[in-house]
Amino acid sequence: MTRKLLTGNGAAAWGARLALTDYIPAFPITPQTEIIEDLSIWIDKGEMDARMVTLESEHSMITAAGSAASSGVRVFTATSSQGLLHGMEMVYTVAGWRTPFVMINVSRGMSSPITLESDHNDIMAARDSGFLQIHCATCQEITDSVLMAYRLAEHKEIRVPAIVNLDGFYLSFTREPVDLPDAEKAAAFVGEFDPENLQFKGSAPLSQAMAVLGGGPYSYFRYEAHLAVQHALSVYDEIADEFADTFGRRYDIIDNYQMDDAEYVFVMLGSFATKAHNAVDSLRKAGWKVGLARLRIFRPFPKEKIRQLLKGRRAVAVIDQNISMGMGGVLHSEFATALYGMKDAPAVLASFIGGLGGRDISQQEFFEMINEIKQASDKGESLEPRLLYTENELTEIRKLQAIAHAEHEEIHQQRDG
C-alpha cells in the first residue's frame, strides 16, 4: 500500500484503474475533466488496459456506458452538473436497462445563475433514477468507494448503475493523503466482471427487450428496479466487511461521529462533513453532547437505520447543500419522512440550507446551528427553515443591485429622452 497526495479527481481515476475498468466513454466538463485526463494518460502509456472513447455529449456518453455494460465489459465514466442533466434522459433509461457500471459525479451547482463551484442540486436531480448513490467526504473515500460501488452495482441480485459523488473544488481539486489499495488486492476484491445474462457478443445476435409497455408490466419493472435499489442495503454490509478485512478501512452506510451519547445531531452529505467533524470536537470541548451523522449511501435511503440512530435524540440539524424550489432542503424532507410517526423521534428536526454554489459554512455557523436547535428544544418549539446567509452577503448583493439599477435607469432615460 502506498500513501500519496492525490486530488479527489486523481483518487477517482485511481478507483477506475484499480477496478480494472475496460471501457471509458468520456466528455469533458469542469470540475471533472482531470479524471479523464489522468485515465487517458495512463491508457496512452500502456499503464492501463482500457479503451477510452470521447463522445459528442453526455447524452451519448451515458448511452455508450449503458450499452457497453450490457455487452459485458466493465464501464467507468464521469460527469458533473450541467453535463449530468444534459444526459438525464439516458440516466433514467440505462438504469431501467438494469446495466451495472460506475459513474463519478463531481458536484457543482446548477445554472442559472452559473457557477463552477459545488453544491448538491445536480446529484439530487438523479435521485429518482434508479442509480445507487454513494457520497464521499474525503479523497481516500473516493478511491475506496469506486471499488465498493462496482461490487454493489454488479451484484447478481441487484444489477443497477451506481454514482459515486464528490464535491467540486472541496474534493475535486484538493490533494489529500490517500492510501492507494494494492493493485492485486483491489483486483481480487472487485473480481472479474461476470455479466451473466447481460452479454451481447459479436456474431451472436441477441435482442434485449425494451418494448413499449402498458401500465401493468411497466409498473412491475419500475417497482422491481426500486426493490433492487433497496436491496443494495442488505448486501452492503457484507461488502463493507470484506473491504474492511482486506484494506483495514471501514465504511458504514451512515458515517457516525460521536453519536453514542449525542443529544444534538448534525445530519449532512459530502465533504463539508469534515468541517462539521471539527465543530463537533470544539462543541464537545465546550461541554455540548453533539454528534454527526453523515449519510454515505443516499440511494437506497437507509430509513430503518436512520430511525434507530435518531431515536431519543433531542434535536437534529439537517444541513442541505441543495434546494428544491418551492419545498426546501431535500435531505430534510427525506428525514422527516423517515422519522414520521416514530415514538421518541427528535422533537426538533431543523432545516438549514447552506453551501450553495460553493458558499462556505464557517465553524461559527456550525456552533450557532447547534445553539439554535438546543434553544428550540429547550423551549419546546420548532424552527423555521433557515438559509445560512449573513448580513454582509446581503450588503454585497445590494451593492450589485444598486449598480444594476442605476444602469437600468440610465438606459431608460436614454431611450425615453
Place this chain on the structure above:
Amino acid sequence: MFRIRFHGRGGQGMKTASRILGTAFFIEGYEVQDAPRYGAERRGAPIFAYVRADKVAVNERGIISHPDLVVVSDDTLVGMPAAGVMQGIDQNTVLLINSHETADTWQQRLNTQAKIIILPAQEEIEDRAELPYIGSQCAAAAAALSHVISKQTFTQALTEELQHLGDEVVKQNLAVASTAFDAMAPHSGIVKESALPSATDYIKPEWIELPFEKAEISAPAIHSGATSVKVRTGLWRTMRPVINYEKCSGCWWICSTYCPDGAINVTDDKLPDIDYDHCKGCLVCVAQCPPHAIESIPEHIAKEKELAGAKS
C-alpha cells in the same frame, strides 16, 4: 495547523508552489491538504492556492480565511482588491512579498499589523506571467519560514513535483529555490501554527432572514446594454501592445480585425487605436501587423512610464 496561502497570476506556478510545499510537509510527516483556486480565469489573471498542514488529519476545507502565512509572487496584486491578497490578514499573519521595495515601504503603504518579509525580486522580467522559477522560490521561502521543513526534504519535494518536466528544469528550479530558502534563514520559525476556532467563545454569525423580493428585483438579470464595456478585462494584461504610428501603414486594419477582444477601434482619421481598458494583452495584433508597427512592452514598465509622465 499551518495555513498558508499563495497569491499570483495564472502562469506563475502558484499551484505548483502549493504542491511542492504540500509534498514537503507530507514528507516531514504532516497530514496535508493543498489546492488551487481558479474560476473562469486565464494566464495573467489573479489566482491563489493554499496549503494546510497538521500533525493530525486535516478536516478543515476550502479557502483559508485566516492565514498564518500569505505569499505573494507578484507585488502588483497586493493593491488589487479582486485578488484578495489582504483577506483575513491580522497581526499574527506573516506576509511575504516578492518585490523590489522594502518591507518598510510595504508596511506604510498597506498600513497593516501583519509582519512583512520581502523575497527580493530578481532582475527585471519582461512578461510577469512568465516570472521564471517564482513558484519554486515562493515554495522554498514558505518552507524555510515554517521552520519544520529541512532543505533536504524541500529538495526532495521539488524534485518529485517537477520531475515530469525533466532533469534540467529541476536543476534550475533547485538552484534559485535554494537561494530563496537560505535568504529566509533569519526569519525561520516566524510563521506560527494557529488553533481551531473555539465553541466556548465565538462570534455569532450575523444571519438574516432573506426577504421575499419581487421578480423585477430578484431575477439575476442586468437589463442594460454594453455591460462588457464596464468589465475592465485590461487588468489581466501583463504585456502591452503599443502602435508605432510612424510605421503603421493604415493597411485595412488587420490588427483590429484579428483582435479577439474587439479592443482595437479605428478613429475618424482612419488610424487604429487600442482600448487599454479591454485589451487583454494576447499580442495577436503584434503578430499580425504586416509592417510590424506594433511592439509589446511589459505592462509594469508601461505603467511606470505613465506615472512618471503624470508627475512631470
